[in-house]
Amino acid sequence: MKQTGAAVAGTDTRTRIREAATALFRREGYAATGLKRIAADSGAPFGSIYHFFPGGKQQLAEDAVRTSGPEYMRLVIGVLESVPDPLESLENAFEVAARDLEASGYADACPIATLALEVASSNEALRLATAEVFDQWVETGADWFAGWTGDRDVALWLSRSMIMILEGAFVLSRATRDPEPLRAAGRSMVELARGALVGRSTSASRSSREEH
Amino acid sequence: MKQTGAAVAGTDTRTRIREAATALFRREGYAATGLKRIAADSGAPFGSIYHFFPGGKQQLAEDAVRTSGPEYMRLVIGVLESVPDPLESLENAFEVAARDLEASGYADACPIATLALEVASSNEALRLATAEVFDQWVETGADWFAGWTGDRDVALWLSRSMIMILEGAFVLSRATRDPEPLRAAGRSMVELARGALVGRSTSASRSSREEH
DNA sequence: GTCTATATCCAGATAGAC
DNA sequence: GTCTATCTGGATATAGAC
Secondary structure (H helix, E strand, O other), X not given: OOOOOOOOOOOOHHHHHHHHHHHHHHHHOOOOOOHHHHHHHHOOOHHHHHHHOOOHHXXXXXHHHHHHHHHHHHHHHHHHOOOOOHHHHHHHHHHHHHHHHHHOOOOOXXXXXXXXXXXXXXXXXXXXXXXXXXXXHHHHHHHHHHOOOOOHXXXXXXXXXXXXXXXXXXXXXXXXXXXXXXXXHHHHHHHHHHHHHOOOOOHHHHHHHHOO | OOOOOOOOOOOXXXXXXXXXXXXXXXXXXXXXXXXXXXXXXXXXXXXXXXXXXXXXXXHHHXXXXXXXXXXXXXXXXXXXXXXOOHXXXXXXXXXXXXXXXXHOOOOOOOOOHHHHHHHOXXXXXXXXXXXXXXXXXXXHHHHHHHOOOOOHHHHHHHHHHHHHHHHHHHHHHHHHOOOHHHHHHHHXXXXXXXXXXXXXXXXXXXXXXXXX
């Protein structure tokens, strides 16, 4: 099997290149992904990459991060909003993530995490792109939690926790090829949200209030 | 600044090569790290890498993962055992991690996470090495939690949660160059442990019991 | 705009002198 | 065992025909 990201008919060349790049950066990382492979997977000629992305690999990666990041968060929020009760919704969302990851052969987890770790200390432009995506995820997640808890700081803390636990679970689940870490992560999020949403004054909610 | 991993006098060549490799895989990842750079940073001649690691880059990486993994866990356990109260200890451990990461310029987080994500879908031998390290971390962490909760399944769940939250916090903290995710992660772990250690029957402890 | 051919460089790996 | 020189392949990037 040579092709990991199928070229989608009906979409323009620029989009196909970006989507092939996103899929490869997600599965194999930034450094290991060659532009020739992106061209092959997208069905575009090699030269088209530099036509649409004159800045080369880095510009393409930045575009991929800034596009796939918000896209992925929309997907997550969609799953969260598909179940009315917040605790059930959290457990369901991690269960969906577990099943999706397993179905992809433990390939398709977070679209930007591998790249984010790779570039954090070596490519400032790309690091900044991943940082802005993560910051936006935290804000968007906090909007969802804010529907259940009046305290914005608690909502921000829960959102941050959700993203961190999900990222960590992706690392363990991919490495061990086991969906259980994601399910355990779901239970952890349910516990955290249960404590916060019933209005129990936790040390965490107190501390997060003291931050500002 | 050319050298990121200093050659340590008094240690043998093989060790210096492995330590330089560990430092580079941790900061920049597996694919982006060249053997020539490892030779330069370790102060060893290029040919020595193949003398000590005939299997080349992959064998060196496997050795680095299997050595630095347990080493890092010993360090974490040492920090955890330096404070008697378990909840204070957890908060302190994440605080130490936050300060260490900041002090390293957001470079030195988990020694194997970047590599683990990179190789999960492309190099089975290395994936297995990271999986075995993570599994051992979960067991070792569970031993520590078991000193506070009688239920082995709860201890395993807390240990897994701790490692996942730490890994996720490292991703966010490195990307945003901000220690706050690690501190928020510490509060999350305190909340999870508080709920479990007081013997409250949570949905998580019930579910983890049902696993077996 | 699309595509091919190629320039330049550096990677991992190896051979062999010492 | 230590170290150097080199092989081969693939990387990013570019030039230029169509």
